Amino acid sequence: MGKVARFILRRKGGQGWHWTDIVTWFWLVGGLIIMFGPAIWLVFSSLKTPAALAEFPPSILPYVTQQVTVEGHDKPLMLYNAKMPDGSTRVLAEVRRIGLVAQMVDPKAPAEIVRVNINDRTPVRTMSFATENYTQPFVHFDFLRYLWNSVFVTVVATLITLVVNSMAAFALSKYEFKGRSIAMLVILATLMVPLSVIMVPLYSIISTLGLFNSLWGVILPTVATPTGVFILRQYMLTIPDELIDAARMDKASEWQIYWRIVLPLTAPALAVLAIFSVVWRWNDFLWPLIVLSRRELYTLQVGLSIYSGELNVQWHFILAMTVVTMIPVVLVFIFLQRFITTGIAGTGLK
Amino acid sequence: MTTPSLSAILMAPVNAVMRMIDVPLRRLQKATGIGGMAAFFLAPNMLIFGVFVLLPLVINFVYSMTGGTAFFLSERDFIGGQQYSRLFQCQNYLDPMSCQEDAFWTAVGNTFWFVLLQVSLMILTALITALILNRELAARSFWRAVFFFPVLLSPVVVGLIWKWILQRQGLLNFGLYQFGLDPYTWLTDRNWTFAATIGVSLWAHMGFYALIILAGLQAIPKDLYEAAEMDGTKPARVFWRITLPLLAPNLLVVVVLALIKSVQVFDEIYVLTGGGPGTSTLFLTQYIYETGFASALRNPGLAAAASILMGGVLVVLTLIQLGIGKRGENKGKR
Numbered sequence: 001m002g003k004v005a006r007f008i009l010r011r012k013g014g015q016g017w018h019w020t021d022i023v024t025w026f027w028l029v030g031g032l033i034i035m036f037g038p039a040i041w042l043v044f045s046s047l048k049t050p051a052a053l054a055e056f057p058p059s060i061l062p063y064v065t066q067q068v069t070v071e072g073h074d075k076p077l078m079l080y081n082a083k084m085p086d087g088s089t090r091v092l093a094e095v096r097r098i099g100l101v102a103q104m105v106d107p108k109a110p111a112e113i114v115r116v117n118i119n120d121r122t123p124v125r126t127m128s129f130a131t132e133n134y135t136q137p138f139v140h141f142d143f144l145r146y147l148w149n150s151v152f153v154t155v156v157a158t159l160i161t162l163v164v165n166s167m168a169a170f171a172l173s174k175y176e177f178k179g180r181s182i183a184m185l186v187i188l189a190t191l192m193v194p195l196s197v198i199m200v201p202l203y204s205i206i207s208t209l210g211l212f213n214s215l216w217g218v219i220l221p222t223v224a225t226p227t228g229v230f231i232l233r234q235y236m237l238t239i240p241d242e243l244i245d246a247a248r249m250d251k252a253s254e255w256q257i258y259w260r261i262v263l264p265l266t267a268p269a270l271a272v273l274a275i276f277s278v279v280w281r282w283n284d285f286l287w288p289l290i291v292l293s294r295r296e297l298y299t300l301q302v303g304l305s306i307y308s309g310e311l312n313v314q315w316h317f318i319l320a321m322t323v324v325t326m327i328p329v330v331l332v333f334i335f336l337q338r339f340i341t342t343g344i345a346g347t348g349l350k
Numbered sequence: 351m352t353t354p355s356l357s358a359i360l361m362a363p364v365n366a367v368m369r370m371i372d373v374p375l376r377r378l379q380k381a382t383g384i385g386g387m388a389a390f391f392l393a394p395n396m397l398i399f400g401v402f403v404l405l406p407l408v409i410n411f412v413y414s415m416t417g418g419t420a421f422f423l424s425e426r427d428f429i430g431g432q433q434y435s436r437l438f439q440c441q442n443y444l445d446p447m448s449c450q451e452d453a454f455w456t457a458v459g460n461t462f463w464f465v466l467l468q469v470s471l472m473i474l475t476a477l478i479t480a481l482i483l484n485r486e487l488a489a490r491s492f493w494r495a496v497f498f499f500p501v502l503l504s505p506v507v508v509g510l511i512w513k514w515i516l517q518r519q520g521l522l523n524f525g526l527y528q529f530g531l532d533p534y535t536w537l538t539d540r541n542w543t544f545a546a547t548i549g550v551s552l553w554a555h556m557g558f559y560a561l562i563i564l565a566g567l568q569a570i571p572k573d574l575y576e577a578a579e580m581d582g583t584k585p586a587r588v589f590w591r592i593t594l595p596l597l598a599p600n601l602l603v604v605v606v607l608a609l610i611k612s613v614q615v616f617d618e619i620y621v622l623t624g625g626g627p628g629t630s631t632l633f634l635t636q637y638i639y640e641t642g643f644a645s646a647l648r649n650p651g652l653a654a655a656a657s658i659l660m661g662g663v664l665v666v667l668t669l670i671q672l673g674i675g676k677r678g679e680n681k682g683k684r
Contacts, residue, residue: 027478037521038512039500041515042514058519164398165395167391167395168395171388175388177388186404190403190404191668192665193403193407196616196634196635196639196657196660197658199638199639199642199643199657200642200653200657201406201407201413203642203643204421204423205401205402220398224395224396248384253372254387254391255375255387259368279502282504283504285621286617286639290639305506308510309624318510319514322506329504333498333502337495341494
């Protein structure tokens, strides 16, 4: 133990501990608990039964009180460890509770009623995962539908984003034409036009085009991302023009140059944009909330917020659905986090 | 004969489609010339931009000068600047309740305090985090990932996680209970709810800003620190004389970026509090959304006018950011 501690506490060059080291570790460990704790709490909670969720103080892990069916009683009874006056403990099932006294029976000898003070008994609990929280929403709510809608929006929007943005970036990086800098300026200027500023007129345009209550109404306004054009253009500028000139000599068409030469060489930047786009579209909330008013069209985010805003919140389902909604993003985090962090550090854009 | 790889099999239909597209495009290229193809490549993006970003931006001004509840412009009456004067009609400009649109001014006031507190706390915590991550750490990329984790979560998930923690049987009350304190219904208390909105948005976005500041820190030349160390300069002095001045341009960009995002605060707060209790966490974007769409007495014109005022603030902030960015670029060129 002492060896391990010395290894962990060891400092480079054998120097002693400075107060900044203590602050550092305090901040890092505190950060670890604060950043991951809430999400872990969510996952544990999502595996609890409604009864366990209503308990206070809550248990960290999902426990349920054990029940037994006892001869002569229709309903299953709760099992308790009861402390007897003589100091021994017995496992008893509770029949009913009257004031401070619980009437209990031994499951093996159900005829005899034992009276126990309620402070002298503790429930027999075992760990149990309420997996029905995860399976029931597929039956009770249109959960599968929402999942499908979210996947559809995310995949289609990302594909269109990649094609449309890379074409524009190709034009803006590999051609000289009048108005190129104006086009670039217009695209960058739209960075400062967030949805909250244009949602009223955008809604009217979507309705005019007949895209209200349609997943395409969610997809189309999001695909021409200025960030995407910017990232891809910066990358394409590094592709040597000689390569393109050589292809033109070999009678390649401009489309072939775009498709066969420039796109494969832009793959790393396209991958970064694809990851960004998946996270953006999966997480979109306000715009789908405005465009989609029919239940069968809700995305996961909209469905979750609507159900959690209802008067009688069924938290056990909401928590499980929240975990499912979190899964793709957690996968991205685990496997692709490096690309995102370097992408953000490089461009300062999210 | 070699067996084709999996990717080749998967790409075969895509390549076939691309070859098919190439045929008409070659004709187009013959007609327009090589330079003309630039317009073709730019067209889809610009078309979507035009229809879904630029056009709404222009119509928004028209919207803000019309009245009625209809959404189609042709069915709306021109009323000039009435929506704006309605927003600004107040007996006492310091008291939102004396205004005709008291909800708007409540939202403006809430947003102001939110932005002020959230951005200053955000920069402070993000700077500390970045400074710590910039030290010589074991498993630095792991620790960086720790602080970045909530950034990727969806606002709805963030809102629900914290709603679950702050509710009566939640984790926070459980923690207090362990110390023998009484549980409290945090989300029914105006002040605590407001504090919670700031805390939750800090939790969700701090890692993003820490990451940008960290990139700035890593761009500071190492030899400066080595020279300072050789001179025996105290760490505090190194921070004030080397780190902070060299980080300043990066930090300014981060401040403005945080301001721009903070002014538009909506998603996670809407899920967490719904603007309540009362109107204590009603922010501008929610006001625009509810005035334009959700309330029974919806008034798209009024919502458009409010959104233009908010857009004005954002444009000013963005211009400041671009100005700073340009100065930084010039410095970089030397």
